[in-house]
Amino acid sequence: METTVPHLAKGRTPLEPEKLIRREPVDPGKFKRMIRQMGLKVTQQRLAILESLSAGRAHVTAQEVFETVNASHPEIGFATVYRFLRKMAEQNLVTEVRMGGLPARYELTPRRHHDHLTCVSCGQIVEFECPPIENLQEKVANDHGFQLTHHVLELYGICPRCQAE
Amino acid sequence: METTVPHLAKGRTPLEPEKLIRREPVDPGKFKRMIRQMGLKVTQQRLAILESLSAGRAHVTAQEVFETVNASHPEIGFATVYRFLRKMAEQNLVTEVRMGGLPARYELTPRRHHDHLTCVSCGQIVEFECPPIENLQEKVANDHGFQLTHHVLELYGICPRCQAE
DNA sequence: ATGGTAATTGAAAACGATTGTCAATTCTCG
């Protein structure tokens, strides 16, 4: 089987300064365990995808994952990447951030809660934590007698670089 | 607490109960003025689109607008609807809400900003305003050099009535 | 290890939402 590259993303602004993930030394069996826990079979493709997600930039598109993985595993197809990312998103193993009509971006679900600040122009995502906001959310909910379960907070704006055109 | 846009299931997930837009006596020249203010020409199509937006449901898709408008103006094309909605969104005359991969929904930008507190059990929606949160959002954006354009804040929880049962 | 079997894969085509193209029409302003 050969690998075909779909259409190249057109005029998307590429390569923002995006923070890298750096994780602890990875237990080699960790990914296998993750996959089995999802009730799925362990394949080289899935391992490679997890590898890529844990080593690369924090918020990546499916295309980017595909390109990265494809570089070292030339046989992998992008459908596999999409399928696996979706499965993981369903199980909350990865978090999916969709902004406007731009391609969805994925990250391994962080153990520590944060929200996102997204550039509407280039799609760059900055993570932030703001405990005061969290507290106010609790307060608002309580004021209305609600027991808060979760929330969605996404800020959108224009990043410094795009402001400079 | 997750900041994730809820993953979309396949197929059309019908959206929860929608509030209708309150109808005020509409100054007949109002829409024409709005259009001219945008630096655009006044056409029957654009008037019909605005008419539809101000009279119907609060959050509608471009498709829905097209169907509504098309019923009374059979010659209108959906490209015109998309184009005009986009133009208005650019100028913030309408607010565009995109959830997951679902079609974008539009509403005439409410003059008064509010966010939503939604019961995950019964779907009841409570609107709230919380200026301190707004201010903190501004601050977060500024701290990162972003020029804030808009935000999505949705709180989810269990309403008092559903807690009781 | 081996073979049966269901899950998974890659390629390609399908898909739905949105955007572009372009000739024909319509608005605006002089």
Place this chain on the structure above:
DNA sequence: CGAGAATTGACAATCGTTTTCAATTACCAT
């Protein structure tokens, strides 16, 4: 009114994503 530019409708093209399907592969029981 009439010229010029903006706008329109029909339709094709794009984009990200999903599905389809035959071929392959992982996994379990033997």
